[in-house]
Amino acid sequence: MSEVVLSEQTRTKLAANADARVGHLRRLLAGDAAFYWACRIAAYSVLLLLGGIIVSLIVGAWPAIKTFGYHFLTTQRWAPSARPEPILGGLGPIYGTLVSSAIAMLIAVPVGLGIAIFLTELCPPRLRRPIGMAIELLAGIPSIIYGMWGFFVLGPFLADTFQPWVISAFAGIPVLRDVFAGPASNLSLFNASLILAIMVLPFITAIAKDVFATVPPVLKEAAYGLGCTTWEVVGNVVLPYTRVGVIGGGMLALGRALGETMAVTFIIGNSFPIKASIFAPATTISSAIASEFAESDGLHQSSLILLGLLLFVLTFCVLSVARLMLMRLETKAGK
Amino acid sequence: MRSADAYKTETGNGLNYQSIGSGAGIKQIKAKTVTFGATDAPLTAEDLKKDGLVQWPMVMGGIVPVFNIEGVKSGELVLDGATLASIYLGTVKSWDDAAIAKLNPGLKLPAAAITVVRRSDGSGTTFNFTDYLAKVSPEWQSKAGVGTAVEWPVGVGAKGNDGVAGNVGQTKNSIGYVEYAYAKQNKLTYADLINGAGKRVSPTTPSFQAAAANADWANSPGYFQILTNQKGDASWPITAATFILMYADPGDKAAASEAVKFFAWSFEKGDKMAEALDYIPMPKPVVELIAKTWAADIKLK
Numbered sequence: 227m228s229e230v231v232l233s234e235q236t237r238t239k240l241a242a243n244a245d246a247r248v249g250h251l252r253r254l255l256a257g258d259a260a261f262y263w264a265c266r267i268a269a270y271s272v273l274l275l276l277g278g279i280i281v282s283l284i285v286g287a288w289p290a291i292k293t294f295g296y297h298f299l300t301t302q303r304w305a306p307s308a309r310p311e312p313i314l315g316g317l318g319p320i321y322g323t324l325v326s327s328a329i330a331m332l333i334a335v336p337v338g339l340g341i342a343i344f345l346t347e348l349c350p351p352r353l354r355r356p357i358g359m360a361i362e363l364l365a366g367i368p369s370i371i372y373g374m375w376g377f378f379v380l381g382p383f384l385a386d387t388f389q390p391w392v393i394s395a396f397a398g399i400p401v402l403r404d405v406f407a408g409p410a411s412n413l414s415l416f417n418a419s420l421i422l423a424i425m426v427l428p429f430i431t432a433i434a435k436d437v438f439a440t441v442p443p444v445l446k447e448a449a450y451g452l453g454c455t456t457w458e459v460v461g462n463v464v465l466p467y468t469r470v471g472v473i474g475g476g477m478l479a480l481g482r483a484l485g486e487t488m489a490v491t492f493i494i495g496n497s498f499p500i501k502a503s504i505f506a507p508a509t510t511i512s513s514a515i516a517s518e519f520a521e522s523d524g525l526h527q528s529s530l531i532l533l534g535l536l537l538f539v540l541t542f543c544v545l546s547v548a549r550l551m552l553m554r555l556e557t558k559a560g561k
Numbered sequence: 562m563r564s565a566d567a568y569k570t571e572t573g574n575g576l577n578y579q580s581i582g583s584g585a586g587i588k589q590i591k592a593k594t595v596t597f598g599a600t601d602a603p604l605t606a607e608d609l610k611k612d613g614l615v616q617w618p619m620v621m622g623g624i625v626p627v628f629n630i631e632g633v634k635s636g637e638l639v640l641d642g643a644t645l646a647s648i649y650l651g652t653v654k655s656w657d658d659a660a661i662a663k664l665n666p667g668l669k670l671p672a673a674a675i676t677v678v679r680r681s682d683g684s685g686t687t688f689n690f691t692d693y694l695a696k697v698s699p700e701w702q703s704k705a706g707v708g709t710a711v712e713w714p715v716g717v718g719a720k721g722n723d724g725v726a727g728n729v730g731q732t733k734n735s736i737g738y739v740e741y742a743y744a745k746q747n748k749l750t751y752a753d754l755i756n757g758a759g760k761r762v763s764p765t766t767p768s769f770q771a772a773a774a775n776a777d778w779a780n781s782p783g784y785f786q787i788l789t790n791q792k793g794d795a796s797w798p799i800t801a802a803t804f805i806l807m808y809a810d811p812g813d814k815a816a817a818s819e820a821v822k823f824f825a826w827s828f829e830k831g832d833k834m835a836e837a838l839d840y841i842p843m844p845k846p847v848v849e850l851i852a853k854t855w856a857a858d859i860k861l862k
């Protein structure tokens with residue numbers, strides 16, 4: 227049996243050490259608590275901001291909601307100077323927003339997935355980095371640059387070459403001849419959709435590329451081993467394995483397309499009446515607000531705020547649906 | 562506002578001015594955040610009284626139709642009010658329409674669709690342009706009306722004079738309308754117009770001044786005069802004045818008297834400058850009338 231005898235000196239030293247340690251731990255604890263609260267406040271401020279934005283949008287839109295009610299959603303006329311009262315309906319911009327985004331997705335999703343598949347499955351390693359970087363650079367270009375390019379270069383090019391060709395190609399076919407009706411125009415719904423497609427392409431490609439990279443090589447090798455072609459491997463192994471991520475990327479891109487403002491304002495033509503032809507000018511919610519807000523007042527301004535509220539709701543719905551789809555896919559994949 | 566810079570170098574007094582649209586200018590002066598505002602769409606005497614404002618015309622300018630047709634130069638094309646309204650209503654769709662051909666015998670115009678360009682933002686230029694169209698076309702009056710932003714039946718919207726000019730320059734077979742100063746400085750191709758007296762006129766300083774000469778400023782409370790479609794053989798039909806708005810009883814008297822001094826200086830010395838900037842100075846009798854208004858209506862002490 228051994229006994230440890232501590233001298234008086236050592237004992238005081240140890241006690242002092244213990245006190246110092248307790249103090250230090252307390253300080254750490256206090257620091258941790260402060261960190262916890264700082265983070266918590268930061269997180270709550272997001273909710274507060276979001277709530278504040280919704281409330282101020284509703285307050286701003288209230289006069290328009292009270293005056294037009296649900297007719298706002300079904301009225302195509304936009305007559306801020308009508309006498310005695312302005313007649314304002316949001317159908318034109320809502321239609322323009324939905325259709326331009328839909329066409330943009332129709333173009334961007336196949337192309338974006340194609341790029342991602344090429345980069346991950348088919349591309350010679352030497353080319354992978356330059357093409358990947360080019361796609362990432364596309365995402366970094368400010369939207370006003372896309373707008374200017376669309377206005378000065380793409381618009382005239384489409385109006386002089388592509389549009390007349392499509393118009394004459396579909397001239398004799400019912401329905402399609404109305405969808406692709408002339409005259410060709412520098413500023414049109416289709417041009418805006420095409421610019422939107424280019425703008426959201428990097429989002430789709432970047433996410434698809436990342437999720438394609440998560441497919442276990444052993445699965446692909448097994449499929450190749452069974453004699454599958456690349457087409458079959460992509461269709462039966464890669465895409466089913468990654469569809470959650472691919473859809474998520476698509477929804478993210480759709481969210482951006484719905485709200486894009488400057489580039490679209492430049493090239494869509496800012497025209498409220500709904501036309502059957504996609505080569506006719508149109509307008510979107512965000513471009514209508516960007517064009518008219520500074521000069522608006524009264525009911526006109528309130529209606530623009532109501533349009534903003536609708537865009538908010540629309541984007542929220544798209545993101546919710548995306549979440550819901552992803553959740554269902556995840557549970558299905560889990561079974 | 563080059564005149565404000567010149568004023569500063571000459572007198573040492575600076576002015577802070579912001580270029581915002583007419584509607585926003587009116588909004589700010591109603592909210593009392595500024596010393597004075599300027600607008601192309603005058604307020605009525607009732608509105609002025611309601612908000613305690615004084616209004617007078619400062620300079621004049623014209624609004625001109627500009628177009629882009631290959632091979633057709635400035636002044637070669639002529640339009641009348643009714644045809645211009647029909648183009649903007651979408652009933653005249655092509656440059657070889659009979660209505661245009663009748664006005665332009667001998668001028669070869671393409672069988673191409675007209676791209677109509679107009680403002681997408683609210684603007685005093687639009688106010689005066691639509692006011693003119695409404696005066697010459699009952700159909701325009703009932704279908705689109707008059708205002709800083711109206712329900713356009715056709716066309717593409719562009720932001721600002723520069724936006725319209727850019728679009729017209731960029732789009733073949735298009736037509737738009739911009740302030741004369743803008744058209745001249747950017748060398749846009751403009752059209753002549755047939756005025757109310759049935760005479761063909763070009764957009765020039767004398768034709769704008771002719772339009773202002775007939776206006777009865779003395780008997781218009783608040784100087785409410787819209788100079789479109791004025792009588793007279795030489796009058797340019799879409800002439801417009803820019804109006805200044807100030808409080809009858811300004812809160813900051815020192816700033817207000819400084820502003821009035823600036824306007825008086827501008828009337829006195831700014832004539833040359835206005836012409837250099839392609840705006841048209843107000844006629845002398847009107848200036849004297851305005852000086853009386855300042856003395857009578859604005860409480861500077």
